[in-house]
Amino acid sequence: MEEKDLVIIGGGPAGLCAAISARKKGIDVLIIDENLRPGGQLFKQIHRFFGSKEHMAGVRGFVIGEKLLKEVKELGVEVWLNSIAYGIFKDKVIGVIKDGKNILVKAKSIIISTGATENPLSFPNWTLPGVMGAGACQTMINIHRVLPGKKVLMIGSGNVGLIVSYQLLQAGAEVVGVVEIMPKIGGYLVHAAKIKRFGVPIYLSTTILEGVGKEEIEGAIICPVDENFKPIIKKKKYIEVDLICIAVGLTPLNELLYQAGCLFTYKGYLGGMVALHNENMETTVENIFVAGDCSGIEEASTAMEEGKLAGISVAEKIRGKKWEDEKDQIRKRLDDFRIGTFGEKRKLSKEEIVREYYERVKTW
């Protein structure tokens, strides 16, 4: 069995930053990632990031990805690609399928940064080719450079829905509209303004009734809703589209955390069930840490900071040293980012998670 100081599962923004921070403190790090290249979903983010200079604001996501990969390489972090971590067993033994072979790795510490998965939305014919996640569509156009459809209807006006709509326009598709069941736009107005400038209508208080098509999507029926979200059927309308994108949020990917025996709590503003963790990102299972979207849906910018925090915390434990100042700076940057209508609620939810961690860890 291989033995490692720190194993990071998931090499996205959180995992890469955790690896860099821990490696810089002299820790041997192994990143396990199931994809053919690390970077998680950073490489499909072609828009400029928000925040301050420390958050790398104004830099496009894929450029940040390239920077992180370069740093990881220079620091000599070991990376296993095309490797699936399928389980965490007793004493922090991780089961991995690497190159088709089963390998067991024993770690002193584990950071789980597995990210998130897109929420589906069911409506008649939602399984037909031509219905896909908005993130999936983003992967198709920005990574694979293929248009999965020419006339697109976006479901959901959160930031993902708005940004992907704009990126579809950049890729040369026609976006026939964005449908939003709430009476107001979900995402930042900056993003909404970008697509409005292109004349893309945003249908508020509207839902999708069904996708139309036999073996592939040929259209969609959309319908306004009343104040109780009930469709006003006589106002339904057919739109000709060949692609319906679903942008109705994300759910943390935390199977491994469940398997490891971590305690959970429900936080709606963070996307659902999330593992309890303390101010160092350590879960209720000692030496298992979380970072990024799998500990609550936020943004790549916060994922990177959480990763750094987790990485330094692991280094503190293994080396028996303290880097409190550095950690406080990271926590301050996280607070700085968690502002505004969305950020404030996430900040409160994160604070609750830490409080619940201490309450439940006492009695557990």
Next chain:
Amino acid sequence: MKKKDLRIYKHPILGDLPERKKIYIYFNGKKLTAYEGEMIAAVLYANGIRRLRRTERFKEVRGIFCAIGRCTDCVMTVDGIPNIRTCITPVKEKMKIEFQEGLGKWKKKIW
């Protein structure tokens, strides 16, 4: 480069699609042009092929849903091996890709 397909050759942020080695793959016996490094499902979608398989029980046609290898909606029979996630499997020269009916059939023994 021919532009009849759905590849995004020019992009305002990402620039021109880089030149890559051209290879050929087969979909249900039909020859398709692909480029090294492309994923199977991306090549099919670029050629307007979005029907990738039919489900076992309800005989529903499926295509790409998540594009990152999680949902398994895009599985097809590749070189005789069924249930290959085509959205994360790169193409290889002369690869034979087939529309998959149900759970597919093993045409090749790998053990």
